[in-house]
Amino acid sequence: ELYAASNDIDAGLNYLKTASIAHPGDMRYFTTELEMLLKHGRKSTAQLRASETLRDANSALQILVVAQAFASGGSMLDAIQWGETALTNAVTNPGDRATANSFLGRVYLKQENHEKARQHFEAVLKDKPTDLVAANNLAWILSNNLSEPDAAIRVIEDGQMRNNATIEQLPVEYIDTMVVVYRNAGKKQKATDVVKQALRQYPS
Numbered sequence: 001e002l003y004a005a006s007n008d009i010d011a012g013l014n015y016l017k018t019a020s021i022a023h024p025g026d027m028r029y030f031t032t033e034l035e036m037l038l039k040h041g042r043k044s045t046a047q048l049r050a051s052e053t054l055r056d057a058n059s060a061l062q063i064l065v066v067a068q069a070f071a072s073g074g075s076m077l078d079a080i081q082w083g084e085t086a087l088t089n090a091v092t093n094p095g096d097r098a099t100a101n102s103f104l105g106r107v108y109l110k111q112e113n114h115e116k117a118r119q120h121f122e123a124v125l126k127d128k129p130t131d132l133v134a135a136n137n138l139a140w141i142l143s144n145n146l147s148e149p150d151a152a153i154r155v156i157e158d159g160q161m162r163n164n165a166t167i168e169q170l171p172v173e174y175i176d177t178m179v180v181v182y183r184n185a186g187k188k189q190k191a192t193d194v195v196k197q198a199l200r201q202y203p204s
Contacts, residue, residue, distance in 0.1 A: 038073025060090035135159030149185035167197035
């Protein structure tokens, strides 16, 4: 950041590259280098550095860190490419597979590709049925973007049931989505009941 602030971008990149080589197990230097390259319009260099560094990588989580760097830098197609690579590498690991699908779901949601986002969030829930973030996002998409109110209700209620949680124990974002899902499905009384129960935990 200091190099960037002084407009000595090349010096900053050289420092980060040297630090990345000196600490091969620490991806922070490398991802910061990628983000800096992308921020200053050097996308092709970032792509090349990622390909070189991850040529022999087989860790899905390590690859996802790079995918996130491209997403943070606004290069969504590269983020998807590396996210898909991570997903391929995670094929035998349900936990890593859920993480990769969650990342891809969020990227596609940001791009408003709701059908692709749906597929990835559904995949998360197959591997990790208690994932409230995936359930929340999937229910929101089904209710607000894909006009499938009944499916949205099933998802939002399954998420609560699988976590064995009362309304008051759910995250406020999840409660908000639940209310919207019920209202969109024409179940105004259920939406009102959820609000009343939530107010016990969030009175303001």
